[in-house]
Amino acid sequence: MRRFLLLAPLLLFAVSGCGVLQSSEGEATDSARDVARKAGERLYGQRPRTSEEVGYVASGIEGVEVLRVKGTSTRDGDGIEVTVRTSGTAYHQMFDPEPVTVRRCFAVRVSPKSRWREDPRDVDCPDGPPMAFASPPEPPALPYEELRAKLPRVPEGGRVDEAEVRRAVAALDLDEAIRTEVSAGDDRVGVLLSVEGNGHDPQDCVLGRVSPGATEVWGPSRIQRMRGEGGCTVQNALEPMPPPH
Numbered sequence: 001m002r003r004f005l006l007l008a009p010l011l012l013f014a015v016s017g018c019g020v021l022q023s024s025e026g027e028a029t030d031s032a033r034d035v036a037r038k039a040g041e042r043l044y045g046q047r048p049r050t051s052e053e054v055g056y057v058a059s060g061i062e063g064v065e066v067l068r069v070k071g072t073s074t075r076d077g078d079g080i081e082v083t084v085r086t087s088g089t090a091y092h093q094m095f096d097p098e099p100v101t102v103r104r105c106f107a108v109r110v111s112p113k114s115r116w117r118e119d120p121r122d123v124d125c126p127d128g129p130p131m132a133f134a135s136p137p138e139p140p141a142l143p144y145e146e147l148r149a150k151l152p153r154v155p156e157g158g159r160v161d162e163a164e165v166r167r168a169v170a171a172l173d174l175d176e177a178i179r180t181e182v183s184a185g186d187d188r189v190g191v192l193l194s195v196e197g198n199g200h201d202p203q204d205c206v207l208g209r210v211s212p213g214a215t216e217v218w219g220p221s222r223i224q225r226m227r228g229e230g231g232c233t234v235q236n237a238l239e240p241m242p243p244p245h
Contacts, residue, residue, distance in 0.1 A: 024090040024100035031088025035063045036106035036120040039084055043110045047196070048075045054110050056133035058082050065130040067105065079111020085125055139195040140175035142206045147172065147193065148217040156213035165189045165210055181234040187212060190237030197227070205232035207240075 022030075039061050043054060051069045059066045064084050071080035084106055091099040106120035150168040154160050162184045169180055169191060181192040188211040197203035202225035208217045224231025224241055231241065 024092050024096050025102060027090035028088040028100050028102040029104055031090060032086040032102060032104040033088070033106060033120060033122075035086035035088065036084050036108060037117060039064050039082075039086075040108040040110075040114070040118055040120055041116070043082070043108065044114060044116060048073060049080075049110070051080050052133060053136060054080050054082060055131060056136060058084060058108070059131065059133055063087065066133075067126045067128065067130060069131065074110050075112065079109060079113065082108045082110065083123055083126060084108055084120075085130070139204060140177050142178065142193050142195065142204060143172055143174065144206050144217060144219070147191070147206060147208055148215075151191070151208055151210055151215050151217065153215050154210060154212050158212050160184070160187060160189050160210050160212065162189050165191065169193075183234045183238060185238040188238060190234045192232065192234040192237055194232045202226055203232045207232075207234075207237040209237050209240075 039058055042061055043058060051072055054074065055066050055069045058064055063086055065086075066082060067085055068083035069080060070083075071077065074080050085103055086106065087101060087103045089099050089101045103125075105123050105125035107123045108120045109118065147169075150171055152161070152164050152168060162182065166182050169182060174180065174193070177195055179192075179194050179196070181194075183190050188209055191208035191210075192205060193208075194203060194205035202222050205225060206217065206219055209215070220231035220236060220241070221243060223229060224236070230236060
């Protein structure tokens with residue numbers, strides 16, 4: 001009977017109902033893995049990025065330390081593999097005198113072949129301190145007022161010349177990081193100036209439209225500039241989206 005009483009707590013620890021009750025260390029490891037998985041979600045995307053860009057973004061995620069970056073570009077070979085160190089905490093009042101905290105390392109893959117919410121791979125932690133990355137250069141400012149001044153004015157009843165609009169945009173002498181797009185539709189011509197975003201924050205862009213009797217330049221609202229909203233497109237210049245509610 002005494003032996004049974006000694007074994008009872010161990011059996012209770014191992015089994016809870018019909019399933020196995022995980023140790024605090026196991027739960028803490030799962031918590032650390034979840035932090036790494038969320039880092040993978042933040043890094044997920046199809047936009048080409050260098051190892052420096054990926055490392056910089058990963059190192060800025062709360063609870064993540066970057067210990068190693070393998071690869072040169074997300075589009076080369078198997079992409080980029082980032083080794084991150086995260087921590088997790090768990091506590092079973094019945095079995096642990098205090099919370100159990102672990103630090104674990106995981107490999108997160110970033111490439112066009114990556115899957116959304118892909119499980120990070122358990123790896124040994126490399127020696128050495130966390131890596132530091134230089135912040136990327138600030139994107140060039142978009143020439144809002146310059147575009148407004150350069151675009152042609154067409155009188156009511158006149159005809160918009162797409163070639164003239166293209167010449168006006170070319171005359172801006174833009175930074176090579178600024179993407180331009182010009183497109184005609186019906187009796188108007190739309191213009192888009194944009195810089196590549198990071199996929200999470202609002203993209204920076206300026207729209208212009210030349211129509212008979214009106215030349216307009218504006219910036220879409222923040223919500224329209226978010227990923228997938230379609231605000232930073234030349235189509236939005238030709239046929240502006242309604243304002244958000």
